[in-house]
Amino acid sequence: MVLEDDLKAAVRTIPDYPKPGIMFRDITTLLGDARAFRRAVDQLVHPWAGSKIDKVAGIEARGFILGGAVAHQVSAGFVPIRKKGKLPHQTVRMAYALEYGTDEMEMHVDAIAKDERVILVDDLIATGGTAEGAVKLLRQIGANVVAACFIIDLPDLGGAAKLRAMDVPVRTLMAFGGH
Ligand code: AMP
Secondary structure, eight states: OHHHHHHHTTSEEEETOSSTTOEEEETHHHHTSHHHHHHHHHHHHGGGTTSOOOEEEEETTHHHHHHHHHHHHTTOEEEEEEETTOOSSOEEEEEEEOSSSEEEEEEETTSSOTTOEEEEEEEEESSSHHHHHHHHHHHHTTOEEEEEEEEEEOGGGOHHHHHHHTTOOEEEEEEOSOO
16 A cells, blocks of 8 residues: 555664564654655544544653644644653543553543543554553543554554454554564
């Protein structure tokens, strides 16, 4: 597919970063390419172009960059989901699975009203532990999670399948095999 090849060429791969065996998919090159950045944002939201979206939730930190652009594109508000201890007002918190152990993410308790339609955004989905935690957090405060959007899918790690099993439609623009 032309679009996928085009955008894929804008992603830089760094082998063995941050540790041996990991192929790090670096989207800073895509973000730095005006045409690729615009195209990625347009394509991410394409299925929801005509529907009403109240909020876009972005996962720290690369999800903030994409999520802000996506929110602007669909005329929605933006909500940050952050690592614990960073948000100043009252928060709700959710544990999520990391490769070794767990961590916690937070959002402001009043960031989203009950039944608001929300799109979740991050750069990449791997095992899906991070996105699963974010969906649970959003649902905990009553959000209607309409979709989760990622530029990159690592399908061998099963994250997108995990989200779909939670009844969350998943949109990704390209896939890479392996880790
Ligand atoms: P996961 O919770 O396993 O789905 O991991 C997703 C999070 O880890 C995302 O926020 C990604 O930015 C980051 N991540 C995981 N694997 C990679 C990779 N191979 N290259 C770049 N970022 C990654």
